[in-house]
Amino acid sequence: MTALAAAPRNGELGFWMAGLAHKRPSYPRFTGDGSVDLAIIGGGYTGLWAAYFAKKLEPSLSVAVFEAEQIGYGASGRNGGWLSAMPAGNRAKFARASEGGIEASRALQQEFIAGVDAVLDILQAEGIDADQVKSGALIAAHTKAGLGRLAVRRDAERKYGLTDDDVYLLDREEFQKEVNISTVHGGMFYKHCARIHPAKLVYGLADTVTRMGVNIYEGSRVGSIDGNTLTLDGGRVTAAKTFVCTEGYSGQLLGSRSLIPINSSMIVTKPLSDEEWQQIGWNGPQNLNDSAHTFIYSQRTADGRIAIGGRGRPYRYGSGTGGAGATAQSTIDLLTTKLSAFFPGINFEVDHAWSGVLGVTRDWNGGVQWDPASGIGSSTGYAGHGVTAAYLGARTLAELAFDRKTERTSLPWVGYRAPKWEPEPLRWLGVHSMYSLFGFADKWEERRDSTETSLLAKFGSRLAGLHE
Template structure:
């Protein structure tokens, strides 16, 4: 069997952005003085959706989006392309924090289920082509312990409002009839999930906003916020309201310990042959993940490649964000080995590798916050479930700021605040220790063919606050 070769391209904001390099819109740098009704800091999905819904609510508003680099520079342009129904955080924690118990978390879960189709409907209405396809998602169990975890996960999903039609268990034969993974014991199928091309979604939304009269500024970093004044390198903006939508890059504006940037890396193969696809299957274009503690996430792209990601080196000391996303060869090899184990006998060649960061709070729960007195709000902490969360969060921010009471403004992540992260070097040691425990747990379960989850993983999960 031929191994995956070292990638000829690394970083450069990743495969999705590279494919649009000559066909994407560009936007000016802000300079001088200005006033807007709404200033949005961050040109990713959250900021773009917030601008979209603010203009839908109040078409006469002057709205401007300020991006420090280029739009989609962060996770929005580099992610795995899952428009999924999973909310960002622990549903049990949200249920307790809300004071309304299960009903509150069920409402949150249902909003994310609805959000998948809502995004797809808007893309169709606005004429945005992001290679979207609603094929659902598969989660593969490679061990007996992994399958046991998936049964528990399904039960929790049903508890928090998903139906049997939304998520159900597959045995080995049923799973392999969809994607022919050699080592699978069975898995889960989630119906409310769609594949997208991340960068096409970014630029499709941006072009739509331009047509709505929203100003978009690139290379326009907001250095500080003092009252209603936003200061840039070459100018100042006075804003009646301000949304901070910077996710894993929020340290400067929200505080370095409010959430941290967790690194995730991806590779994409060169297009596979028709013979290879016949061996693999995957004709339903489902998104694909697995039940390992060091899990992967992947999709079959519109041009016949496999894009697959995993954590690799999870965290940079001092909350570093990694720039344009160069990825260590050891991480490329790690993800490549995982792909080869799924489909032995199929030849792959890596075309591009990259990394990016996602925003994670201390308990892995996201939150939407709006302060009426200061006129400043934020939506952050998506912990890897950002595509749908950004839609729901951006829309909710607009509704809160412009005093619309909706089903979203009453959700339990509105106003939620996690405790702060520990200072360095404690948090570096903690994050790396947690992922080390997960890696050792995977190795133990595979080696022992265990039917029970390793105690190491249980400890790591409780340390991170990941249990429902």
């Protein structure tokens, strides 16, 4: 008899967090009454970066981070590990909304490019080891239509200031020299992208800010903000300034229709052998995704696995966030099938599956908000590009709050207000309809060997506000 493969671990905040469970720092729960100069709600990347830059600007500040669960509980501990220059939003919409027009959007794009190296420089300076390596990202085109979209996308990147060295197209042979995907028609390479280990980055930042004098509280949910008073489950805090840094979990504090939690799921394989890696031909630490409408994102981990993610079941009715990330078997099968289609002949064993949510506004544009009158600000709506966006948004928020005028404080996402989402059940129907259209479009293009993007995808893109 053949032994059945063991079921993969599922949920538990995901592979990155579970693998560091023995090293997880523990922080106290806040109880009683207190006061601080700066209260930060949310213990993920945005909140921790905000604490870091606030203390850099004003070392004498009393700063406290209040996390409802444990640090890194949300997208910061569960993401795909892409530190990329992709901006959190639609550059054309930012240009139309800004007095600076396209030049303002170019400036935003350049700050995202600069942000990749800035994060890496800070990690080196602070001694944070997050398996970081800047090796770029490859985008695979499995259809002729997908390759055509990449050509259009390359032209758009140039429009917003990327150079031929920053992004360029690859033909089939050139792509297969980087990663040996048999079905690829070609692809594109982005220079400004680094691989990271998400949980190591969370814990490294947390350790750094606590050494700077920041207090972190876990299991300390902020239920409401009334002026300068934060009400928690276990007490109250008076804060001169408050930053809301809760991304996909922001509905309670910022309004349920301001942004919604879109689900994304991941699996990670068991470590692959040298022979399997040779067959796959993925010889470097480049990140990898594809040009499908229902795209995937993946990385080769530092310990020789493939971590791959995609949307799966994209949205839970009523903006549910999914807790610790248990993932449906159908989603695990979908991602496993995608991986096997990329690299046939490899017996991939799934070691862990998990899900998490990211914050998405109605037009998919993020924003940094600061209100001097109330002393309350936020940085949210990263739409899946949160590793760099959290750094840039948090740094900008700190500069706005402490009256530092910089090249970041005039970027077009500062003060940008996205339209509100529709009430339920309309938004559930809309999100699921959009992803269904994208799925049908991918199948249409594959079956017909189409050279043109499906009209279904074009309609879905406009419906979602993604068209640039």
